[in-house]
Amino acid sequence: MTRYGAQFGPDVTFLGVDRCDLSDPASFAEADVVVIGAPFDGGTSHRPGTRFGPQAIRTTDYLGHDGSRPSLALRTDGLRDLRVLDAGDVEMPPGHIETSLTRLRQAVSTVAAAGAIPVVLGGDHSVAFADAGGVADVLGHGRVSMIHFDAHADTGDIEFGSLWGHGQPMRRLIESGALRGDRFLQIGLRGYWPPPETLAWMAAQGLRSYEMTEIGHRGLAACLTEASAIATDECDGVFLSVDIDVCDPGHAPGTGTPEPGGLTARELLDAVRRLCLELPVVGIDVVEVSPPYDHADITAALANRVVLEALSAIARRRTGVPFDPSLPLLADRDTP
Amino acid sequence: MTRYGAQFGPDVTFLGVDRCDLSDPASFAEADVVVIGAPFDGGTSHRPGTRFGPQAIRTTDYLGHDGSRPSLALRTDGLRDLRVLDAGDVEMPPGHIETSLTRLRQAVSTVAAAGAIPVVLGGDHSVAFADAGGVADVLGHGRVSMIHFDAHADTGDIEFGSLWGHGQPMRRLIESGALRGDRFLQIGLRGYWPPPETLAWMAAQGLRSYEMTEIGHRGLAACLTEASAIATDECDGVFLSVDIDVCDPGHAPGTGTPEPGGLTARELLDAVRRLCLELPVVGIDVVEVSPPYDHADITAALANRVVLEALSAIARRRTGVPFDPSLPLLADRDTP
């Protein structure tokens, strides 16, 4: 059995964690987390480039690529306190979206079936259909809720004559029954899409979508509290899907469909940390990082930190020691 | 009669709205809004490039250029609920600032005289003299107040030996009597210009200028409330002039004279929405977008959204249905 490695560029792992091979179950039998690259931009409606996202998210860090990242805030090492492996990329030919998504869904299911949390590095957001769907295939359709950070609802029906694309995965997930519409939480929507008929469909499905105006007036913390309650009601696990364009283009220029007026990087990192500390996260994807449009790698660095923040928090959650964000850095942070 | 079209690049309209021809009154007789390009950077004191601003603001959007933009937040389509037309660019040779401003003022007045709201896409801020002046020529000198978002007061007297330039239009507007100094509201000033003697002139004219320190301490919302009250006292309409450099360079790098420490993109969009929902806006310009200094088009995208936010809000205001920003996105937003 041979690990496929990277579709684009050299075969590297997320910050130097160990490799595994999805065709060799023994190689990831003990894993807590398996990173999967989804180097696909065949689903994007505008700027491409997310095929280079997995490589960029894996490697954009000024520290040594040594498979260790001790979190200052949480005092856990997400890459060492958890057993994190990197399965390399799924081969996803850009012109064959259905083939590509099928392969990815199989890879995600394989990881989930092994009891590990899949962390998918996109790729454009069309991969979320495979990511959340692959987890639901294992944990049960309707048993996984979704918390979805994005500027866009991604609930389009048919675009450019296709059912598949980065504006449609959430609709397909709900229509297929993999996820429940009324356990679908969207954070950060804004702008001028989708049109009213799509909003009507969303309302009918029971989605709860937090547009930036509401977030601005009620506060992000209040919205997250409300969303968390819904997400854990009658569901066994939460899938966290982070489209980097939820952040303002000033913080995340390297993306395909930037929409002004988003979250700051700080807000996103704080939100991801909190959700992973509090909720039973069973799958994650971080998508829509497009390196050709990035500057000084700031978008890729942010996505890398989203992954690390999530893993650090999951590790902390597993310690059972609560986290007090107002403690000084150099105080004792680990004694409950 | 022939529409002039674009001075630089192909003849396109703002996100695909219909064309009109200012030399043909019938072509814009029914318009609510007429977009005018002012591709002029002959007035800038530092980085040029705003001549490409109109083209960039018209076209920077990842959605189809179909003349429709349904606002998620406001549930109006600023391009369809209003009759929006695009008159193309005014021909403004960069080396002839006085000729250029005269032509632009005539174009703006033509639109205002037809009862439509002119939306001028700059161009450097020297065009504001023509923009607000052209509206005042129709609605009456002294009858139009100004709300001016900017890092800079733009009240300089003589620069490089000239009365005309992007640091001086506000002084010329007040000196000429077109606008009242005591109905001149400035939001977002900061930095190290103008010098004390200019500030003294401003104080003498009765301007109310909100520097970022005040905004930081009192809150932007409080400042806007105060400014709105002044702007509508004894005036029939409000001209909204948005210099994109009111935002922090992190949010708007593509501009000529970036001054650190500004508003976020979110704050600007929220402010523009609120003002257009609440006040009788009679003219708008969005200026100082310099594409050669932009990255990944984020500044142009922001300016495009400033226009859309304004038009969506104007459309909402005309419905008479109040807007509650704390409502969920998928709730009924249109029933008063």
Next chain:
Amino acid sequence: MTRYGAQFGPDVTFLGVDRCDLSDPASFAEADVVVIGAPFDGGTSHRPGTRFGPQAIRTTDYLGHDGSRPSLALRTDGLRDLRVLDAGDVEMPPGHIETSLTRLRQAVSTVAAAGAIPVVLGGDHSVAFADAGGVADVLGHGRVSMIHFDAHADTGDIEFGSLWGHGQPMRRLIESGALRGDRFLQIGLRGYWPPPETLAWMAAQGLRSYEMTEIGHRGLAACLTEASAIATDECDGVFLSVDIDVCDPGHAPGTGTPEPGGLTARELLDAVRRLCLELPVVGIDVVEVSPPYDHADITAALANRVVLEALSAIARRRTGVPFDPSLPLLADRDTP
């Protein structure tokens, strides 16, 4: 019938020529040349971005977009002496390569059947299968030869598990019988691809491929003379396929798979001019321009000039007046 327009960005035509609508035969009945946009990058094996190629090639020019370009060298106006129309883009969803190529091939055939020369603006080179194939469908399989400027042979068999992609169109064209292998001329190959077994297949098909070493030692002019003789032997027309990466990355950085050591821009323009002056060109494509990797639009500008050089030369060829390249610019260039 409605013209589709542009898939990405505003609906503009090549330097302002008139529009036509491929679903309305009357709209292009008199055309000599029809420009077709193929905004597709679902076939690229590395850097994407060529979906923005058609828009960039159409509009990258500092002169007015007025549908006129008088050639200094040739003293013809390729856009006016010929009847040149622009059909807009073919809708090509990036994740559906087979659907996309089928649509494009139909569009190209429609143009060729009307007696016009299709000029396809790519898009990645996978579109050549549709471009040359669509012409051959009309003029007869085996009746059209190919002169192919490229760093790469594009004769791969299966890549990423697919028969379709930008490294394979030439193989598919020959295998399908649309074009003859022994009337296939390749100019500018270099580097480290394809592997020996593919070269053996090429040799067996009778291709004549000019690698840069041979071009360097024999001279480009001699190679072109030889290639022209082959191209016109037993064929009725020549298809000219220009992959911009035939040029050195210094001259064409904005492309997906740049290979150092290529032609200069001057050499390419001279070669295109000469071939279009001397040979019966029946179709053209200009591909692999990837704007996100371009700098200061120099690659797009080069591709724009490749199109203009070709059209100017075709127009000159139709005058019947020979061209003497050593004449002074201001001499009488039009009297035989």
Next chain:
Amino acid sequence: MTRYGAQFGPDVTFLGVDRCDLSDPASFAEADVVVIGAPFDGGTSHRPGTRFGPQAIRTTDYLGHDGSRPSLALRTDGLRDLRVLDAGDVEMPPGHIETSLTRLRQAVSTVAAAGAIPVVLGGDHSVAFADAGGVADVLGHGRVSMIHFDAHADTGDIEFGSLWGHGQPMRRLIESGALRGDRFLQIGLRGYWPPPETLAWMAAQGLRSYEMTEIGHRGLAACLTEASAIATDECDGVFLSVDIDVCDPGHAPGTGTPEPGGLTARELLDAVRRLCLELPVVGIDVVEVSPPYDHADITAALANRVVLEALSAIARRRTGVPFDPSLPLLADRDTP
């Protein structure tokens, strides 16, 4: 005696202030502030480029380089109300870090001994050892406290086999006794460095480090108040060390080790102003500006404004007139 001038590029001074020559005491005898360039990036562990920081910080401003900058907010001119001189760069060969730091420390001490405030423009943060150390050499070891804005603690022990580098200066300062660990205040830390053993060393030394999570929950103002109290307890002066990477990469992309989730530019400017208004600042450095990674000079502009904000506030502090940040810009700001 000859002024060395600039190591890289032309010999210019900070926004046009007068020159001085550190080898000629008379040339800076009356100075309040002396700017020193430390064009050194031989200590950086990742992206270099800070050798061009001094030049960029000195010159990045759209206003005339006339040695005058009247602050809107503070109504002082930091460059005129104080006597500010620029000593040029210290010659710091990048491959000789110990030699370089020694030279810089001598230069800083020379300035401090003359009673002026040294303002060092980095350069990577390794220069802080020389900057704060040089001041402490004059004012007394243990008598100067440190307020340190940074994403990183910079308290590493040995990196790449060396005691010297941009991740270690704070440890060296404390170990050497120049500064007290328990008067060392760090603002803005975040991310995944240093490891626990280094944090333990920091705790043992009594550092007070404000990680972004604490800042987010308690508020920056509260943290600064607390830090200020510590900084002025048993110390005669405060050294202010500003690593530009304390800001979010969206606001400061042009730096070597960007860490997502930082302060906004506005927050940094407000904090620097407040500290310089309230505390007895005896030395400043602004470091880690790396122009090759900057975009549209926004990072350099921010660093330039950090310097100006500090000087404006120091000048205001010397007037003895308190500053009320909630006053309108055009109100009388100078009467206590």
Next chain:
Amino acid sequence: MTRYGAQFGPDVTFLGVDRCDLSDPASFAEADVVVIGAPFDGGTSHRPGTRFGPQAIRTTDYLGHDGSRPSLALRTDGLRDLRVLDAGDVEMPPGHIETSLTRLRQAVSTVAAAGAIPVVLGGDHSVAFADAGGVADVLGHGRVSMIHFDAHADTGDIEFGSLWGHGQPMRRLIESGALRGDRFLQIGLRGYWPPPETLAWMAAQGLRSYEMTEIGHRGLAACLTEASAIATDECDGVFLSVDIDVCDPGHAPGTGTPEPGGLTARELLDAVRRLCLELPVVGIDVVEVSPPYDHADITAALANRVVLEALSAIARRRTGVPFDPSLPLLADRDTP
């Protein structure tokens, strides 16, 4: 009397040569060469930015700014063997082209009248009217020939309604009688401008314009030989006007109207060297360097080297020792 200095940025001189003040004749009485900055882009028809050209050309060099540049090839130091001074910039407000050109012409005449060679750093090419005109005002109308490197003829009549602009200076120079049309040599023309009627005007005036096709077929050396003979027939001196866009965009991307297919940097440097070795050069301008469109400063560096190549050759010409380009570098190059 006060030297004006730089209009944009700090007051620096060309690679550190001494300053002079055009309002103080004594300051340049002994000069051989006086550099003048013409920071003007109010005449450009497309991309602006050349206002930053003088600063970029003066400072773009990796060597120390020490006022010395020994030429390897020529074994002269153009900055020391000649007395070279830098007069700073002429103040040229971008929106006032006529005022600006008048001021510049006066400056150039002042230098020429003092017996020095003016070297004008543009600025867009509209400045050539002032540059060559100012020299002719002193040396006599009709007594100065022009050798003009450019992609464009710059002989347009009226553009955007104005007689003045970067596409028209050569026409104005000839129409005004300052320069003779039949002593006007143009090297490097190409592309699709001007239209036939302008070419007819040029032919009628007797210009000799070398289009790239002719240069390609006859060789640049032969064309230069022919041009040199014409230039020195009945004229006392030669003005050398170098528009950097004569080079291919691959070598000079940082310019306003890049036209593919130009000279290499090497060809331009060789040509400038040869002409300055062989001809009585009385004035030079180097124009159309637009830093915002440059990459890694390569265009500015080329322009800097054009100036140095010219000055080195002028210095060599004054030694009277012939130059043999085929001699080894380390051979004795200075003995005739």
Next chain:
Amino acid sequence: MTRYGAQFGPDVTFLGVDRCDLSDPASFAEADVVVIGAPFDGGTSHRPGTRFGPQAIRTTDYLGHDGSRPSLALRTDGLRDLRVLDAGDVEMPPGHIETSLTRLRQAVSTVAAAGAIPVVLGGDHSVAFADAGGVADVLGHGRVSMIHFDAHADTGDIEFGSLWGHGQPMRRLIESGALRGDRFLQIGLRGYWPPPETLAWMAAQGLRSYEMTEIGHRGLAACLTEASAIATDECDGVFLSVDIDVCDPGHAPGTGTPEPGGLTARELLDAVRRLCLELPVVGIDVVEVSPPYDHADITAALANRVVLEALSAIARRRTGVPFDPSLPLLADRDTP
């Protein structure tokens, strides 16, 4: 024993060749070629960034990283026909140039002593002292000649007070006796450095330096023939040192000290191929690639191809089958 790996970024090998560990002789016992990374920019006098050169040269290629590159021109696979291994980077702290060079020299000697050809990927050119010196330490001082492609002679004496730096390695090599001055061939020099006294030193040592003027007049091929004869006279092997700035900045912008007027990429590749086909090459370095100044990776791609061209040619030379550059690509190229 543990392989050090990469100093910056993930541990990858040159296009996927196998790893070796210099502290484990068995790991490279059979090697023909060992790649060594020298990620050092502590010796550069201007733009840094070459520390990222090794990573960029190893990975910049659009083809799969599979340890195979069949050369079209030469019909050898330089990575498979030779046994090529990659030893990773030598740890070279930027602030410690002497320590760094000593470590590198030891690594190079280790490889040479094992009978393999070291291929060093720089780093700035200061590393050449270690590279060629390390080979000479094994093969004998005075027994290795140097062919040195560069814009600069790199024969400076003391710069910034140091004997070590990227402008001085060639002098140190000759002064130390490691290499003979009269077997030192320099190709591509140009510009304005070094000064006459250094040229005099070079002449006295017997260097043969081909300045671009000579190359332009005599032809590169003739110069190479002459240089080859000298290089193989009384020497056992040739060290090939390629500073990427020998190419024109249009072809290689990503470098520290770009000098306009250099070779084309094609010329460099042809020259490297020829020399490696004809001469007994015993060591190679490729230096001065600075990714932060590169665009679209074109400089890194060129450097990658320089390495591949050299290895392909060395492999071809070992077959003993002569190479005829004028043969068609698809002809039989392998039968003598």
